[in-house]
Amino acid sequence: MILSGSEIVMECLIREGVEVMFGYPGGAILPTYDAMTKYPQLRHILVRHEQGASHMADGYARATGKVGVAIATSGPGATNLVTGIATAMMDSSPIVCITGQVPRGAIGSDAFQECDITGITIPVTKHNYLVSDVRELPYIIKEAFHIARTGRPGPVLIDIPKDIQTEKIEFVYPEGEITLPGYNPPKHASEEQIADALELIKQAKKPVILAGHGITVSGASQELQELAERAGIPVTLTLLGKGAMPEGHPLTVGMMGMHGAAACNFAIQEADLLIALGMRFDDRVTGNLKTYSPNSKKIHVDIDPSEINKNVKVDVGIAGDVRTVLRQLLPSVPSKTHGEWIGKIRDWQEDGDERDILHADSQGKLLGAQVINDLWKFTGGDAITVSDVGQHQMLEAQYYPHKRPKSMLTSGGLGTMGFGFPAALGAKVGMPDEEVWAIVGDGGFQMTLCELATAKQENIKVNIAILNNAFLGMVRQWQEFFYEERYQATPMFNPDFVKLAEAYGIPAMRVTSREQIEESVEFARQHDGPVLIEYAIEKEEIVYPMVPAGADLHNMIRRPKPGEVQA
Amino acid sequence: MTQNGKQTLSALVENKPGVLNRVVSMLRRRNFNVDSLTVGRTANPFVSRMTIVVDQTRGSGKRIASNLFKLVNVIDVKVISDELHVSRDLALIKVRSDDAESRNALTLICERFPARIIDIGPAVAIVEITAQEDIVEAMIKELEPIGIVEMVRTGVVAMGRGVRIMEADDYRPAVEAIKEDSGSYQVYGV
Incomplete structure (x- = not known):
């Protein structure tokens, strides 16, 4: 089948299961937009600004767990995507952005609407490509989706020069698994790591689970709940971890961090074991690192090896998929309850409720x-x-x-x-x-x-x-x-x-x-x-509690209780 | 194995355009302090090898290695200074040689170091030294009183000793292989 580069893009997107693209046309991407007319099964949503396209692709990806696709033209179209790409990068959201580029012969000549978008997006993408040969195209698209959705997900950008979009070749889809020698996301924990983690869980008297976005991404909610229930461990959530464990579950304490529930922050500070699952100890959840949870042993499971020991030094660091690791761990997790510890957390929660603005x-x-x-x-x-x-x-x-x-x-x-x-x-x-x-x-x-x-x-x-x-x-x-x-x-x-x-x-x-x-x-x-x-709404409402930037996590500015005067 | 608070990493990377840019961009973004970075081909034309020397005070070698490992074009990484290894730095040093005294001193210094004079004229001479980095530093110190006119260094290259082998002999990128078959393959510089 002889196809143009643009048609190859469409064929490959369909094979990746793409149903919808968010985009905005322009000179250097026009051949691809023209090819869309032959593929009506691919829905295109015309945005009003390319930033909207990358955010929509991101929202689509977060809600469905599938890869979101954004399309833009070269130059300003591509640079307008950048804020959305950086957003997806920071929150590990799988999107693939396709941008038009000036023809190969014009690259480097400051041509109209030329911009080095692969250079610009190196720091804010998981990986990116400037296509230099139309024969590479099917491989690159397949790799891009594979990289975007596996391991720690993230944005991938593919920059396609206009002459490659129009060049015609015999289309051969690369069937089979993609093998990238430099890309092997970790999966399992070693037996030794599991044993070390279990030992800490057995010894703990005041354990706390810190559940993050990784639970959602790896689909480990059920395993998380099982761990919490079996070992009687209260669960705190990061902002993006919300929903990882049902709020309203007796073991869910709430959100931690700068505007988190005071009970969560007190519990983390007083804990003797933190089990951090699919989260990365962002400064908004730790506050001052020097005084962060000073008396606890720490287990950290994250799929990104570079997150282990980045902000918080841990006792057991496991680079692996959190669902896989929890499944390795669960069969040996001891049945435990921590009544006294959970009672203490309840007291903090009640104190928080008394201060609640809704009351x-x-x-x-x-x-x-x-x-x-x-x-x-x-x-x-x-x-x-x-x-x-x-x-x-x-x-x-x-x-x-x-x-x-x-x-x-x-x-x-x-x-x-x-x-x-x-x-x-x-x-x-x-x-x-x-x-x-x-x-x-x-x-x-x-x-x-x-x-x-x-x-x-x-x-x-x-x-x-x-x-x-x-x-x-x-x-x-x-x-x-x-x-x-x-x-x-x-x-x-x-x-x-x-x-x-x-x-x-x-x-x-x-x-x-x-x-x-x-x-x-x-x-x-x-x-x-x-x-x-x-x-x-009221103009000067304040969000309490608040940990001032860089302050100790337990030193929150809190709403006074009724009848209490703020210090 | 760590010298002067520095760590040496070796990385095998795909020999493709822009890979050096990706590595350097990551090191800058993560605020790692690079002392030297060298890159060259390996026995496999699709693979290049980098030797990166970093200032350890800014981040442990392991942290840098795990960040390098995340780059898709990086095939393998080792913190080579954590194990037995040899390392070499090459320097060309142009030194004043406009009197008998300076020429004599130069000859004597070169005898005590793995160095030789590779060019000499009435005004200046060029000395070549290939040695471990600290030995190069020591020689530079000795040459200073004579008068160093200019200097160029390659940066450190390093290799694990014995069977600590880093090689990607059978690595072939899917797409590049196609090009080779069709006769239009060309090796890109990094």
């Missing part, structure tokens, strides 16, 4: 925490929520408990404002039968709100909840705490979001009181296409 009199103000908690209540806790970055993101993490993996998507590592809305569109495209809510702030939403047109054109049923406090709330909170309330560049002029949505033909509603929240959920469910709801 305080809000004096008629609409609070972000109330909005999130009511959204949880009225969606039955079953929705896929995709949050942006900032106060609303932390409130989502605190007040929307998740039951299952892949139901809470957010930009954790890179903290990319503007991620939430396009990623929600990608998630909905991948999971059309799920209720998807984009929970965003007024700041982040305005970074990528051009995708309202994409949502409307493709009729993607995402409910957009804007928590509008007319501030860059998290930055304002830092300014309040650490910069003596000098609110430099944080108050926001905002458009009328309801009118804005209507201009796109998207139904919208403004909510100003707590009583309207239930109605807003019903309103959102009434419509087939995208819906926007603006929640006009």
